[in-house]
Structure formats: C-alpha cells, structure tokens
Amino acid sequence: MKTTLTLSLVLFTTGSLLASDFDIRDAKEFKKCVSADAKVEKLASGMKFTEGPVWVSEGAGYLVFSDIPENELKRWTRNEGLITYRKPSANANGNTVDARNNLITCEHSGRRVSIEQGSLLKTLVDKYEGKRFNSPNDAVVKSDGTVYFTDPDYGLGKGVREIEGNYVYRYNPQTKVVTALVKDFDKPNGLCFSPDEKKLYIADSGKPKHIRVFNVQPDGTLADGKVFCDIDKGVPDGIRCDSKGRVWSSAGDGVHIFSPSGALIGKILVPEPPANLCFGGRNGKTLFITARTSLYSIPVAVAGAEFK
Numbered sequence: 001m002k003t004t005l006t007l008s009l010v011l012f013t014t015g016s017l018l019a020s021d022f023d024i025r026d027a028k029e030f031k032k033c034v035s036a037d038a039k040v041e042k043l044a045s046g047m048k049f050t051e052g053p054v055w056v057s058e059g060a061g062y063l064v065f066s067d068i069p070e071n072e073l074k075r076w077t078r079n080e081g082l083i084t085y086r087k088p089s090a091n092a093n094g095n096t097v098d099a100r101n102n103l104i105t106c107e108h109s110g111r112r113v114s115i116e117q118g119s120l121l122k123t124l125v126d127k128y129e130g131k132r133f134n135s136p137n138d139a140v141v142k143s144d145g146t147v148y149f150t151d152p153d154y155g156l157g158k159g160v161r162e163i164e165g166n167y168v169y170r171y172n173p174q175t176k177v178v179t180a181l182v183k184d185f186d187k188p189n190g191l192c193f194s195p196d197e198k199k200l201y202i203a204d205s206g207k208p209k210h211i212r213v214f215n216v217q218p219d220g221t222l223a224d225g226k227v228f229c230d231i232d233k234g235v236p237d238g239i240r241c242d243s244k245g246r247v248w249s250s251a252g253d254g255v256h257i258f259s260p261s262g263a264l265i266g267k268i269l270v271p272e273p274p275a276n277l278c279f280g281g282r283n284g285k286t287l288f289i290t291a292r293t294s295l296y297s298i299p300v301a302v303a304g305a306e307f308k
Helices: 027-031
Strands: 005-007 022-024 041-044 050-056 062-067 072-077 081-086 092-097 103-107 112-117 120-125 138-141 147-151 167-172 177-182 188-193 199-204 210-216 222-230 239-241 247-250 254-258 264-269 276-280 286-291 294-299
Touching: 022 027, 027 264, 041 072, 041 081, 050 103, 050 286, 050 294, 062 092, 062 276, 062 286, 092 138, 103 138, 103 147, 120 167, 138 188, 147 188, 167 188, 177 222, 188 247, 199 239, 222 247, 239 276, 247 276, 247 286
Parallel strands: 050 092, 050 276, 188 239
Antiparallel strands: 005 022, 022 264, 041 294, 050 062, 062 072, 072 081, 092 103, 103 112, 112 120, 138 147, 147 167, 167 177, 188 199, 199 210, 210 222, 239 247, 247 254, 254 264, 276 286, 286 294
16 A cells, blocks of 8 residues: 655754655655665765765775865765765766776766776776767666776767767676667656666756666676656656665655666655765665755664665
8 A cells, every 4th residue: 555655854053964755655665765764964074966876895894975066076975974986086976896996987078987006007998990089978787797887968068979979888807898778768867777687777957857777788888778767746857776676766856766666665755856876884874865965874773785
C-alpha cells in the first residue's frame, strides 16, 4: 500500500542541522532508505556552483567535488573541513574513481576525461574519431575498467563544436577504443550502473527531463533503452544506485528516490536545488549532495552500489 506523507524537521543555523522535508510516497519502502529522524546537514557553503561529488576510499576516506565556475576541485573531510584539492581544474564537472582509487574527472574547458595517477594528471580520452569532445559531463567506471561517460554541450561555450551531437560513450583503457553508444539524447548527464552492472541508467537533463535505462550487453554496448522514470521538479542531473538497486536522482526540489521498477518512493527536499550526489562515509551510508553554493549530507539507511 502506498501513502503520501510529508515530514518536517527543525531549522537550525548554517553549518549545522537544517530543515529537510521528506515527501514520502511509499512509507514502507522509504523507511528502508532514510530514517524518519535523519536530518540534512550543511557541511560547507560560499561556492559558486557545486557538482560531481565522489567518495575516495583511501585511508580514512575523503570527498572530492567540483566548483565549476571557480575552476576548482574541493576536498572535504569531517576533521579537515573544506580545502582546495586542485586548482585550476579545467572547469571540472563529474568525478569518479577506478578500482585503484585513481580520480577520473570530466573537464568542461579541457574537453576531456582526465585521470590522476599519483602526482600525475593525464588525459584518459579526449577525442572520438579524431574530433574533440564537446564538454564531458559525468562518468562511471565498470568493474572491468571500462569508462562510460556523457558529453553534452553545456560547457562548450565559445569553443568550436567538432562532434555533431551530444553522445554517450564507452572508453576501453586496454584497447584505447572509444565507442559512441547512444546518440539520441538531448543532454545526456549523470549515469550509474545497477549493482550487478547489467543495467545502465542515464539522465537526460534536456527537454525530456527523464532517466532512461539500458541493458548492458556482454561486449559493453547498450541495448533496449527505455524511459525508467520522469522527474517532476527541475531536471535529473547526477544519479546513483544503492546496493538494493534503487535509483537516487538530483532534482529541482531535492533528491528523488525510485524503486528498481521506476516508482517514486519519496523525496529528500533540500534547501538549495541539488545538481549531484554520491554515497560515501566509512560504511557508505552517508549521502553527500552538491547543491548550488553548498555541500550537504544526510545519513541514510542503505549503502551505495559501489560499497559491497
């Protein structure tokens, strides 16, 4: 039985616990995702436009995220607070890590996907069929090491477009082959694998305002694409799967949580419109949210798909 319920939490000052309304559509399922007494916390503010959070499980762990207009990557830990990780960042947007915890970054003005290996920052991939990408936006790494990423034109600016459309790509670091997997998106954006990597979810933050899901074939290509869900407030941007196969999406009013079948379970309403999110923390059960000028977090009841 599905119910709709809104819970309001108490407002405190900046830097501590904040107001957060839960718009609950399925109370039983929402309880498996977020505790009723969980509170959103503002961890840092004063930035220009935050994006691309990723939890790096190295040592005690730390969060890396982008401030796109500031041309900077930030690093946050509970003990250190907020510090600069890399500046300039080539107007970095989405970030992820590979199996070795190498940071992989989608660079808008760099028009490439870069990889940080130790102290070296290298180009992972920057061209398709000899043409420069538009402005790589977000990426995810499959367990076999292949990198899937989106390339809308949001960060192209006055740059000369060399590729006609906004495509979704797969890059194989072993063979150095880059493949255009899907060419019919308006503005392909965030993407994430299901826990078993048999499905790939891709957000379209353009006119459709929906998330599509594809079956991942044995050769890494995508098939049988269909609409998984629509976003009713704002657009889908960053998305993540939890360990149970639910999809968490940023939206205009907060974070929307969907069942594996695409039904809306509920929303975590955030003071600023989120652009992206990720699971992290010591047990993978902290949701970090980049929302306009600020970084937020909330404890959740389930870990991300990458925390196995």
